[in-house]
Amino acid sequence: MPGSDRMDRLDIAAVAPHPDDLEIICGGTLAKLVKQGYRVGIFDLTTGEPTPRGTEEMRAREAEKARQILGVQVRVNVRLPNRVLMDSPEARFKLATELRRYRPTVVITAAGRTPAASPDHHQGHLIAEASRFYSQLTKWNERFDGTEPYRVPHLVYAPFPTDAEQRNWHSTFVVDISDTIEQKLEAIRAYESQFDAQRFERVQHFVKSANGMNGFRCGFLYGELFALPTPIGTENLFQLATGGNSNLLAPPPVLVPGQDHPPMN
Numbered sequence: 001m002p003g004s005d006r007m008d009r010l011d012i013a014a015v016a017p018h019p020d021d022l023e024i025i026c027g028g029t030l031a032k033l034v035k036q037g038y039r040v041g042i043f044d045l046t047t048g049e050p051t052p053r054g055t056e057e058m059r060a061r062e063a064e065k066a067r068q069i070l071g072v073q074v075r076v077n078v079r080l081p082n083r084v085l086m087d088s089p090e091a092r093f094k095l096a097t098e099l100r101r102y103r104p105t106v107v108i109t110a111a112g113r114t115p116a117a118s119p120d121h122h123q124g125h126l127i128a129e130a131s132r133f134y135s136q137l138t139k140w141n142e143r144f145d146g147t148e149p150y151r152v153p154h155l156v157y158a159p160f161p162t163d164a165e166q167r168n169w170h171s172t173f174v175v176d177i178s179d180t181i182e183q184k185l186e187a188i189r190a191y192e193s194q195f196d197a198q199r200f201e202r203v204q205h206f207v208k209s210a211n212g213m214n215g216f217r218c219g220f221l222y223g224e225l226f227a228l229p230t231p232i233g234t235e236n237l238f239q240l241a242t243g244g245n246s247n248l249l250a251p252p253p254v255l256v257p258g259q260d261h262p263p264m265n
């Protein structure tokens with residue numbers, strides 16, 4: 001894929017079943033990570049086709065355009081089957097092979113069951129978790145295209161905003177995307193086959209509402225919600241409670257002291 005660089009390892013590998021899933025869930029954070037100097041890769045498990053509205057060629061063009069808008073360095077299509085995506089040994093081998101090639105420090109996976117949307121979403125979550133485990137396995141290099149074992153140190157969940165268990169995620173945190181929300185919306189708009197003008201207006205409303213609510217709870221204009229598979233460990237409660245910002249006098253950016261009540265947490 002043009003612009004992709006297969007030589008260097010990645011800081012972050014983000015995984016989801018369909019091109020456009022990650023843009024909608026956490027495109028603002030991916031763009032922000034790139035701005036912060038990290039090497040980010042998107043791994044689409046399927047082409048997203050067939051759909052009622054697109055073709056494989058259109059979707060590939062749109063995914064590449066969205067990659068460029070977000071500034072993400074690498075985008076790989078793992079070419080597992082859309083609509084019938086299932087967690088299976090073969091699916092795990094394929095994604096784990098990419099993890100062994102790119103050796104990311106953090107894997108972000110789209111996560112959760114979406115009862116009103118594609119069942120691929122839940123299967124993709126399972127495949128990503130299992131592939132992270134498979135990636136480290138020894139004596140099986142032939143199953144991973146001859147790549148060497150690699151252990152991915154960190155896993156982060158990016159819950160679908162419509163996830164059935166959203167309120168049960170633990171160790172959640174919100175990334176401030178106030179400075180990348182426009183980039184995120186442009187990246188979603190790149191999927192013209194899926195979102196014509198009318199549908200884009202609806203998805204934009206939904207994304208801004210969800211990100212606005214998540215952001216508000218942490219004092220940001222817009223935020224994206226994440227979760228961890230384990231409790232958050234810290235040696236410094238003060239730093240954790242202040243979000244790494246030791247200047248407690250700084251008000252949250254969207255609130256006016258004396259006029260607004262800061263969100264309680």
Ligand SMILES: [Zn+2]
Binds near residue numbers: 017018021118121
């Ligand atoms: Zn999807």
